[in-house]
Amino acid sequence: MVENPMNTPLISRLSHRIRSSSPAFDIIGTLLTLLYAVLIIVPVYYVFISSFKDNSTIFNHLLALPSKWDLSNFIRAQQTVDLFSAFRSSSWVAGLSELATLLLAYPVAYAIARIPTKLSGLTEAIFATGFLVPNFALLLPVFLLIVKMGLLHNPLALVLVYAAHVLPKSVILLASVLRVIPPELQESAEMDGANIFQQIWYIFLPLSVAGMVTVVILNFISFWGEYFFALILTNNMTRTLPIAISALHTGRFIDYGILSAGAVFSMIPVYIVFILFSERIMTGTLAGAVKE
Amino acid sequence: MSNFTKSFTPASTFLPNKKAGYFQKRARRNVITFLLMAAPALIWFLTMVGWPTIDMFFISLFRWNGGILQPKTFAWFSNYIELFKSTDFFHAVGISVVQVLVTLPLTMIPAFALGYYLTLRRPGYRALRIIFFSPALISTAVRAMMFYGIFIPDGLLNGLLRLIGLSQFTHLWMGEPQTALFSVILIDIWGGIGYNGVLLFTFLSSISKELYEAAELDGAGPWALMWRIAFPLSLEFFGILTMLEFLWVVMGTAGIILLLTKGGPGTASTTLGYLMYDMAFHTRLLGKSQAIAVILFIVGMAAMLLIRRLTRKQYD
Numbered sequence: 278m279v280e281n282p283m284n285t286p287l288i289s290r291l292s293h294r295i296r297s298s299s300p301a302f303d304i305i306g307t308l309l310t311l312l313y314a315v316l317i318i319v320p321v322y323y324v325f326i327s328s329f330k331d332n333s334t335i336f337n338h339l340l341a342l343p344s345k346w347d348l349s350n351f352i353r354a355q356q357t358v359d360l361f362s363a364f365r366s367s368s369w370v371a372g373l374s375e376l377a378t379l380l381l382a383y384p385v386a387y388a389i390a391r392i393p394t395k396l397s398g399l400t401e402a403i404f405a406t407g408f409l410v411p412n413f414a415l416l417l418p419v420f421l422l423i424v425k426m427g428l429l430h431n432p433l434a435l436v437l438v439y440a441a442h443v444l445p446k447s448v449i450l451l452a453s454v455l456r457v458i459p460p461e462l463q464e465s466a467e468m469d470g471a472n473i474f475q476q477i478w479y480i481f482l483p484l485s486v487a488g489m490v491t492v493v494i495l496n497f498i499s500f501w502g503e504y505f506f507a508l509i510l511t512n513n514m515t516r517t518l519p520i521a522i523s524a525l526h527t528g529r530f531i532d533y534g535i536l537s538a539g540a541v542f543s544m545i546p547v548y549i550v551f552i553l554f555s556e557r558i559m560t561g562t563l564a565g566a567v568k569e
Numbered sequence: 570m571s572n573f574t575k576s577f578t579p580a581s582t583f584l585p586n587k588k589a590g591y592f593q594k595r596a597r598r599n600v601i602t603f604l605l606m607a608a609p610a611l612i613w614f615l616t617m618v619g620w621p622t623i624d625m626f627f628i629s630l631f632r633w634n635g636g637i638l639q640p641k642t643f644a645w646f647s648n649y650i651e652l653f654k655s656t657d658f659f660h661a662v663g664i665s666v667v668q669v670l671v672t673l674p675l676t677m678i679p680a681f682a683l684g685y686y687l688t689l690r691r692p693g694y695r696a697l698r699i700i701f702f703s704p705a706l707i708s709t710a711v712r713a714m715m716f717y718g719i720f721i722p723d724g725l726l727n728g729l730l731r732l733i734g735l736s737q738f739t740h741l742w743m744g745e746p747q748t749a750l751f752s753v754i755l756i757d758i759w760g761g762i763g764y765n766g767v768l769l770f771t772f773l774s775s776i777s778k779e780l781y782e783a784a785e786l787d788g789a790g791p792w793a794l795m796w797r798i799a800f801p802l803s804l805e806f807f808g809i810l811t812m813l814e815f816l817w818v819v820m821g822t823a824g825i826i827l828l829l830t831k832g833g834p835g836t837a838s839t840t841l842g843y844l845m846y847d848m849a850f851h852t853r854l855l856g857k858s859q860a861i862a863v864i865l866f867i868v869g870m871a872a873m874l875l876i877r878r879l880t881r882k883q884y885d
């Protein structure tokens with residue numbers, strides 16, 4: 278993974294040289310950075326290897342690789358909390374929440390960015406204020422609302438909640454993408470007699486795919502890991518992965534091998550997404566932070 | 570005078586009625602299209618976030634006799650008064666304040682240094698950046714499970730301490746009042762430095778090289794470049810990230826606390842956010858819990874408004 282400095286473009290190689298740094302600065306910087314990298318990797322490595330070991334091996338040989346890649350922890354985690362059913366539940370909730378978010382956010386973002394009325398300022402202000410709401414403070418009222426709707430323990434309740442929570446960010450991000458699409462494209466389509474749906478379908482959608490992908494990925498990470506609302510709104514039959522794996526933690530005797538297996542299992546999709554889209558995730562998070 | 574102005578009335582007012590009607594019709598059609606496209610999202614959002622926000626204020630004004638579905642009586646601000654009289658509340662405020670005061674500097678200052686170091690683009694910085702960002706992907710539940718295995722008596726932390734001959738420093742990390750809050754704080758710092766560091770790196774990369782070069786010509790060394798040039802230039806962005814981290818510490822860490830220490834031992838790690846959750850869903854003090862929620866809500870809104878003020882300044 279270490280990159281060859283000769284592969285970087287000449288300009289940036291020169292700019293490295295321009296910004297000097299003293300040997301002391303470089304040594305301290307390198308050491309601290311590497312130390313921190315180790316501190317990040319070790320817990321992840323620990324939980325990963327522990328998922329293949331039994332409890333006594335884990336604590337007697339803390340950082341040793343497992344003697345064999347034994348899947349029995351995963352099997353027992355599956356038997357204890359039914360990981361696959363939780364995986365299914367998580368997938369449905371995340372998938373439907375993504376769908377709902379895009380179907381809701383795209384039209385309103387388009388309306389804010391491209392339809393000239395006085396309402397667009399007000400609508401944008403509502404979602405911009407929505408940014409400010411700390412959703413955690415709304416746990417109990419949301420719980421009561423879901424009870425009144427008769428959706429308690431129904432995974433659809435989470436779809437309602439999750440889509441609403443990410444709407445402000447998604448709307449504002451998509452509106453900022455749609456706003457910069459040159460008006461000439463739309464005008465020429467209008468000349469050709471394209472109606473608003475054709476304009477969106479043939480002009481705006483293709484040009485905003487990148488923005489949509491960023492929104493979908495960032496939302497996926499937050500849907501997949503959400504804890505509190507899933508905790509209060511689901512039951513044993515409908516719980517999502519975070520709730521299922523934390524159920525491995527209750528009880529008098531806690532088997533850390535099984536716990537690790539659950540944790541590793543639940544992280545697989547997120548790590549796959551991160552490996553595929555790490556650059557987009559990091560820049561997308563930055564855009565979100567600045568816009569907030 | 571009036572005749573004079575009349576004669577200079579712009580020609581546009583005399584355009585045929587047909588044309589004015591066209592613009593009016595078009596404006597009305599725009600409003601209708603806008604409403605059709607915006608309504609689903611607005612209704613969804615106002616139902617799931619707007620109404621609960623109002624309801625939170627209502628709930629905090631009622632006395633709930635036991636469970637959520639039991640009868641309730643209107644009690645004005647008595648929940649708030651009781652809260653401000655109780656020691657539990659101020660104890661939790663104290664814990665939250667300690668948590669914030671320890672976590673923020675120990676996260677944000679190293680994060681800045683890390684972000685700056687990465688901008689030097691030493692070999693391997695791309696891989697390092699991905700490693701440093703990766704804890705941000707680890708959900709609350711997985712993070713808690715991971716650190717459970719680190720903090721338990723036979724776990725990784727004590728094991729490593731024994732290995733290097735520091736067994737006198739081993740603790741029941743999650744079970745001792747002195748170390749329970751510290752354990753929670755450590756988990757935040759662990760991931761927070763990398764996450765904020767990578768975001769700061771991306772921001773710092775946009776600083777033009779001429780600024781550094783000019784400072785170097787004036788004889789500034791690497792430390793001065795970092796703290797006297799790069800830091801002031803990124804102060805606003807640094808402020809935004811600090812406020813977001815603040816919000817995360819006050820509210821987001823409640824999940825870790827619920828999973829690892831349950832606010833204990835005793836109340837040693839009962840933060841304000843955890844107390845709100847505990848009162849709402851365990852001890853059934855619904856009114857009081859929502860009084861805390863209102864306070865958290867106001868603190869959160871205030872912090873975000875401050876962020877907005879900072880960003881607005883940046884874009885004006």
